[in-house]
Amino acid sequence: MDATVTVTTVEDVGSDTVAITFESPEGFDAEPGQFLKLTGVVDSEEYSRFYTLSSPDADSTFETTIAIEPDEGGPFSEYLASLAPGDTLEMEGPYGNDHYEGESRVVVLAGGPGIGPAIGIGERALADGNEVAIVYRDETPAHRTRLTALRERGATVHLLEDSNADLGPVVADVLAGTEGEQVFVYGFAAFVEDAEAALDAAGANRQAAKIENFG
Ligand SMILES: Cc1cc2nc3c(=O)[nH]c(=O)nc-3n(C[C@H](O)[C@H](O)[C@H](O)COP(=O)(O)OP(=O)(O)OC[C@H]3O[C@@H](n4cnc5c(N)ncnc54)[C@H](O)[C@@H]3O)c2cc1C
Structure with a gap:
């Protein structure tokens, strides 16, 4: 699915780590462990990066957890950490087969x-x-x-x-x-x-x- 998704919350969940929750678009579903492509514009340049679901489901909202590496990381993770409720991003996905499938x-x-x-x-x-x-x-x-x-x-x-x-x-x-x-x-x-x-x-x-x- 390709969709524009809206941020509902941005929470500090540790040192240089944020959890961002988005409204799930109509008809969207994803399993924990699958990942999404998020796209946004930082300083007039478009960036796309992958982020993995950190919520147990994507029923009405879904969450991703983002680490900001001051030394190794680039501009997009920092940009994500600066988002606020109501901001939007382009999303594609979900992708990946290495996710939870009800294993005992x-x-x-x-x-x-x-x-x-x-x-x-x-x-x-x-x-x-x-x-x-x-x-x-x-x-x-x-x-x-x-x-x-x-x-x-x-x-x-x-x-x-x-x-x-x-x-x-x-x-x-x-x-x-x-x-x-x-x-x-x-x-x-x-x-x-x-x-x-x-x-x-x-x-x-x-x-x-x-x-x-x-x-
Ligand atoms: C399948 C997949 C799933 C991913 N899921 C997540 C996720 O759930 N959460 C998340 O934060 N990132 C995840 N990533 C990484 C994410 O896509 C970005 O690469 C990361 O956020 C850095 O983006 P950037 O634009 O800030 O820096 P970039 O310019 O893309 O990265 C600069 C360099 O820093 C390295 N780097 C960045 N952060 C770290 C780090 N913490 N430790 C070691 N090396 C690092 C990158 O590999 C790269 O070599 C995932 C990547 C893939 C391929």
Whole structure:
């Protein structure tokens, strides 16, 4: 679907991280873990970037979580963080096959803004009565309130507050190896490489994991 979408809220959810909620256009649907292309004009130049759903559904609104990297990032993520309710953007999507599909146990490995799909999938899976484990690596973790709520509702949540932390032991610990267990990996390339190495070391089938590399 191509549509003009309207911002309803912009919320700080951590250090240099915002969650933006948009009104869902008529007939729009998306699953947690799918991503959208957002397009806007910054200083007379048009930018298009991909952002992953961080809400458990897209029934009346949908949310994406955006990290602003002062050193590595470019102008579009900063522009998104400056949006206000009532502002509009062009949206295309949803895209991607590596999303939640009702699996009975979800294990989500998230780095940086990968926390967006992790909480969206976690909230949806718990609502469906499924098991949830989240491993999240970030120097300054975002979405702490929703992570605490997930933990209180029964999810296993491991925070690694060091971007060089070894994922190996904690990944080996959360994998139950049960039928219906599905591993998801979301984050930028360096995190995805570390997560794949941790899955290999734990003897997990990396080919069966749903992996979205942010670039
Ligand atoms: C499938 C997909 C899903 C994505 N989902 C999200 C999402 O849910 N949330 C989100 O914030 N971003 C997501 N991204 C990344 C997003 O599309 C942009 O690349 C990002 O916001 C930077 O855009 P920019 O215009 O500010 O900088 P750009 O000019 O596009 O980026 C400059 C450079 O910085 C790198 N970079 C930017 N931020 C980081 C970071 N935090 N860690 C490491 N390297 C970084 C980029 O890879 C690039 O090399 C996703 C990307 C893809 C491909």
